[in-house]
Amino acid sequence: MTDLATDVLIIGAGGAGMYAALSAARAGAERVLLVDKSLIGRGGATIMAQMTVAAALAEETPDDWTLHLADTRAAGRGLCDDALAALLCREAPERIREMAAWRVGWARRDDGRIAQVTAPGHSRPRCCYVDFLNTGPAVAATLRRQVARIAAIRRVSNLGVTDLAVEDGAVVGAVGIDLAAGMPVTIAAGATIIATGGLTRLYRRNSASANMGGDGYALALGAGAELIDMEFVQFFPIGHLAPRLVGMDPIMWDPFRYKLGGRLLDGAGNEFLDAYGSDEATGYTTPRDLATYAIVKEVAAGRGSPHGGVYLSFAHVPRAALEAAFGPVIERLARHGIDLTQAPIEVSPIAHYHMGGVAVDGRMASRVPGLYAAGEAVGGANGANRLSGNAIPEALVFGERAGHFAAAYAAGRKMARWRPDTGGDAADQIRSLSEGRNGETSAAALLNELRDVMQRDVGPFRDAAGLAHALDWLQSMRAALPLVAVTPGDVCNPSLADWFDLRAGLVAAEAVATAAAARRESRGAHQREDFPETDPCWSRTQRIAMTADGAIAVEPER
Amino acid sequence: MTAKTAILRVRRGTADDPAPHYDSFAVPFEEGDTVLDALIWVRAHRDPSLAIRYSCINANVCKECTIAIDGRVAYACTTRLRDGAAMVLDPLPGKTRLRDLVSDTRPPRERLD
Numbered sequence A: 001m002t003d004l005a006t007d008v009l010i011i012g013a014g015g016a017g018m019y020a021a022l023s024a025a026r027a028g029a030e031r032v033l034l035v036d037k038s039l040i041g042r043g044g045a046t047i048m049a050q051m052t053v054a055a056a057l058a059e060e061t062p063d064d065w066t067l068h069l070a071d072t073r074a075a076g077r078g079l080c081d082d083a084l085a086a087l088l089c090r091e092a093p094e095r096i097r098e099m100a101a102w103r104v105g106w107a108r109r110d111d112g113r114i115a116q117v118t119a120p121g122h123s124r125p126r127c128c129y130v131d132f133l134n135t136g137p138a139v140a141a142t143l144r145r146q147v148a149r150i151a152a153i154r155r156v157s158n159l160g161v162t163d164l165a166v167e168d169g170a171v172v173g174a175v176g177i178d179l180a181a182g183m184p185v186t187i188a189a190g191a192t193i194i195a196t197g198g199l200t201r202l203y204r205r206n207s208a209s210a211n212m213g214g215d216g217y218a219l220a221l222g223a224g225a226e227l228i229d230m231e232f233v234q235f236f237p238i239g240h241l242a243p244r245l246v247g248m249d250p251i252m253w254d255p256f257r258y259k260l261g262g263r264l265l266d267g268a269g270n271e272f273l274d275a276y277g278s279d280e281a282t283g284y285t286t287p288r289d290l291a292t293y294a295i296v297k298e299v300a301a302g303r304g305s306p307h308g309g310v311y312l313s314f315a316h317v318p319r320a321a322l323e324a325a326f327g328p329v330i331e332r333l334a335r336h337g338i339d340l341t342q343a344p345i346e347v348s349p350i351a352h353y354h355m356g357g358v359a360v361d362g363r364m365a366s367r368v369p370g371l372y373a374a375g376e377a378v379g380g381a382n383g384a385n386r387l388s389g390n391a392i393p394e395a396l397v398f399g400e401r402a403g404h405f406a407a408a409y410a411a412g413r414k415m416a417r418w419r420p421d422t423g424g425d426a427a428d429q430i431r432s433l434s435e436g437r438n439g440e441t442s443a444a445a446l447l448n449e450l451r452d453v454m455q456r457d458v459g460p461f462r463d464a465a466g467l468a469h470a471l472d473w474l475q476s477m478r479a480a481l482p483l484v485a486v487t488p489g490d491v492c493n494p495s496l497a498d499w500f501d502l503r504a505g506l507v508a509a510e511a512v513a514t515a516a517a518a519r520r521e522s523r524g525a526h527q528r529e530d531f532p533e534t535d536p537c538w539s540r541t542q543r544i545a546m547t548a549d550g551a552i553a554v555e556p557e558r
Numbered sequence B: 001m002t003a004k005t006a007i008l009r010v011r012r013g014t015a016d017d018p019a020p021h022y023d024s025f026a027v028p029f030e031e032g033d034t035v036l037d038a039l040i041w042v043r044a045h046r047d048p049s050l051a052i053r054y055s056c057i058n059a060n061v062c063k064e065c066t067i068a069i070d071g072r073v074a075y076a077c078t079t080r081l082r083d084g085a086a087m088v089l090d091p092l093p094g095k096t097r098l099r100d101l102v103s104d105t106r107p108p109r110e111r112l113d
Helices: A015-026 A065-075 A082-101 A135-149 A215-223 A253-260 A288-300 A319-326 A329-335 A391-411 A426-434 A443-457 A464-479 A494-518 B035-045
Strands: A002-011 A032-036 A153-157 A159-167 A170-178 A183-194 A233-242 A263-265 A310-313 A345-354 A371-373 A543-546 A552-554 B004-012 B021-029 B066-069 B072-075 B087-090 B097-099
Touching: A002 A015, A002 A170, A002 A391, A015 A032, A015 A135, A015 A153, A015 A183, A015 A391, A032 A159, A032 A183, A065 A082, A082 A391, A135 A153, A135 A391, A159 A183, A159 A215, A159 A426, A159 A494, A170 A426, A170 A494, A183 A215, A183 A391, A183 A426, A215 A371, A215 A494, A215 A543, A233 A253, A233 A288, A253 A319, A263 A288, A288 A310, A288 A345, A319 A329, A371 A391, A426 A494, A443 A464, A443 A494, A443 B035, A464 A494, A494 A543, A494 A552, B004 B035, B021 B035, B035 B087
Parallel strands: A002 A032, A002 A183, A032 A153, A183 A371, B004 B087
Antiparallel strands: A159 A170, A170 A183, A233 A345, A263 A310, A310 A345, A543 A552, B004 B021, B066 B072, B066 B087
């Protein structure tokens, strides 16, 4: 077994985690430990972001962070945590300019100004990007370079954290698996930051990477923290559906839709958004939740495209304009047999982002001393629906703050000693599972089934019966975890990793379903077939916590 | 749509295995599906012990799914399946093999040992 010690432990090395590491070191932490189940800076959502980044830089037109905040709050349907949303909008320009100084390569106009476009839901051009469709990879590569330059930051790839260690009500570190060796690792930490991203991998149709399975939420709940806004899972309305497209992000179509005016058409080739109250005559500004609703309803009414979505057509755009906008992407599409001047593609809503997450204050501190969160793992800033372009600034701004405040917390106290019973039996469980366990079903098969349950019963449209079914299934699966098969083996044993992914995924999924069942209204990304109206009485958030015996429930209203 | 079947011959075992061998899997697929799609299907439906390395699944940005396909280094996520003749899958040549298709691609400074 390996025993590590650090001032600040950061779990997850996407945009939020890497920025947190830089910030913790900048704030004076002498030992920063950045760990990831995947490779540092390659897993997670940041690297997959091909879209834009919102910040009131005022490069194109006059702008102010308070205007960005107004748009964020409007998108959030009355549920944004105003303090968190304000931090996001106020500090985004500073982070974006810092990234520019680190040579991320924001697209620029001929006169050198950073190019900003108007993404849906924004009142003015505010969203910057890196050409072509390269925003996320450029952000990730830039942060990887910065992190690698700082001696205080130790990076460990393929380390999956399974449990947080709590002593006297405070988080004092974590236990995890060195996945390559299959051995337990203990990490004594002055402060711990959860930067594990969201949970969209729990859905059948998703834009997630492999490790967006909600494990950070399970860690937080297990340590005594609260989760907020868990019922709000954002479905990206026009995820790619057909023809089969690989090697490209399934959510790549949105910027082209608003740059070029791509038209959404039903199976018969007719426009339909106006029937749902969205007038696109003046611009392509339909909010994401409304677009998702309209597409799902069209498909349900039998007016969908052959693969169960709708068409996205650029046929009215001249070839020269397409080539100018898509650049080299047009060649990549051609290799997939896609010619946008000839035929539309099929799109459908896919799980893309999770508004909910760990409840934190402005220091990114959870209610458990020593436990912080950053990035998508944080809940609250985006309310019931995230404004386009807010995910990367959230990662950078909240990462910077979490690193700073976690370092300050760790500096102000003597580090807890890792005692033999610290972390409970977590390390023993890893050892015992790696010896293998007989069972009828594998965790890989159950994770697969979980995605179907979530898509069907806890997806873009929900009702009491479906949610009750999902909760039933999730709770019985949690109870049956000891009966799940694990293949023996330590070195790089995928069934061992699956077992912990399943354990965490079931907890995260149950938190979503529990909050969704309790919210008897429709708002933003939470749409109930049985309560289709927004209810002013529900202009409040819900928090989820876990009891000592593992039960997951909504906290009483305060 | 015509049902198609890909045959994957997958190198199995750890580095210190005395006799590494190949397992064959028949995988149903639709036109356009990839080797990574098939390997993920095998893990869910046939053999959960099969070790593969991938992260972004579909976007080809993480570059973690690099393996040898029919002897040539390629991304599993962008290589299309073919009907009929077997595709032979091996871990990356020139890297320490951990298990099955997973080699140690961690940068040296990101390892625990």
